[in-house]
Amino acid sequence: MTNAFIRKLEAHGPFSAADRALLEQISRKWREVSAGHDLIRMGDAPDEVRLILDGFACRAKYLKNGKRQIVDYLIPGDFCDLHVIILKRMDHDITALSRCVVVDIPRARISEMLERPALAKALWWATLVNEATLREWLVNIGQRSAPQRLAHLFCELYIRLRAVGLVSESSFALPVTQKDLADTAGLSEVHVNRSLQILRQKRLITLKSRELVVLDAPGLIAFCGFDPNYLHIGEDTAVNDQTLM
């Protein structure tokens, strides 16, 4: 079985049999975390790197006044905390949004991965795409209107989830509350509600019972000016809106 993790990493260069064997061994022993529970807490200095095999989680930072900013959504195949290999402590929390299946990879295994060029490159790739995504989020919050911010987030999740096979019929599970979206987009809960109504009125999306349906992909893309380049999926492949969504 090739899981989301291996599929995602291998997207940018084939692995040798030995590489794959190592990855498969890594993802053999997993555990479950139920929705709402923390995978890692700020200040933790874990000895393993966590990896999500199934489920949805978010990375968030809290202010002293209780405000929260979600800075990433973690989907199957994403590493939670590659940082702790180098940076001793977590500077933020990771919380499960749905039931998650997680593997804990010991540092030693990561070191082994870093010694294999193809795997090391894959880890660099994952890290750098993360960084590029953070930059785009900054653009999103800094420069776009409330409804556009949400639209952009949905476009991104669509592409990322599709890359791991979690989109069907233009729709996908999105186990978040409007408050979560608010804390992602730097908005209030009420304003998220009203912004979603705008997106619905425009017949761009539907979001009900934690299920997001993209009704009009080109429209959604145009509405927020989404350009998937920053995700560096299918590098050097000619892409356009039609092929993408």
Add this chain to the structure above:
Amino acid sequence: MTNAFIRKLEAHGPFSAADRALLEQISRKWREVSAGHDLIRMGDAPDEVRLILDGFACRAKYLKNGKRQIVDYLIPGDFCDLHVIILKRMDHDITALSRCVVVDIPRARISEMLERPALAKALWWATLVNEATLREWLVNIGQRSAPQRLAHLFCELYIRLRAVGLVSESSFALPVTQKDLADTAGLSEVHVNRSLQILRQKRLITLKSRELVVLDAPGLIAFCGFDPNYLHIGEDTAVNDQTLM
């Protein structure tokens, strides 16, 4: 001569003589870029990785409607585009804010660096701190008020610039316009002007002629709730506001 680059990288583990020799060789051949000129443009796929030895630059993404979001400030010792080793193309621009001294490191040299554990680790460190900084910027724009956003930015620059010896007497060169600050903080130019007035009224800072003076460091820190942890400078060292600024 140990330049900012080497000093910064070495902050997290000593290098061997060979490591240092490689670094010194790398930073030997430099060139100048004058203020306002681009170091790299979106879409470029350069064969070298650029590194700033002196000067100030910014990393920015543009929207189709002309809006701009600055997503990072680059100071001496910072890599411009480690990404292009792995991700083929730049997905943003880098522009000099002041006259810059830059070195172009051929890919091959970067590969040599990655083969040396201490140097590879240093590169990982730089990348992961970048990522952590982006997360904190997201918190900044998403959750703080306009004056707080600026205060937080100033705190960060203070710490980062001090780490490379560019702060003296609680002040440092900050070659940016109010429009630049606006595009950094997701605000309008006018509102930045008024927010700066608030910071001045509170006797926290002074900003004139591209020189920022921190008048009241503890006050500035308290005002925006700055916590330097995310910069991962002096890991595992007990730090507090007093020792920091």
Add this chain to the structure above:
DNA sequence: CGTACTATTGATAGATATCAACGCTGGTGG
């Protein structure tokens, strides 16, 4: 000593937050 960029100011419009209430829904225990 213009000229162009940058900073500042005032007035107004627009976007978003906050506050408060109510309705819906899914789960739980009796």
Add this chain to the structure above:
DNA sequence: CCACCAGCGTTGATATCTATCAATAGTACG
């Protein structure tokens, strides 16, 4: 199986923040 409860979504009214527009004042630089 129903009643209740808690969390979530929705709505309206209002306050606050921030953008926009337009004009003026500095400032740096050729």
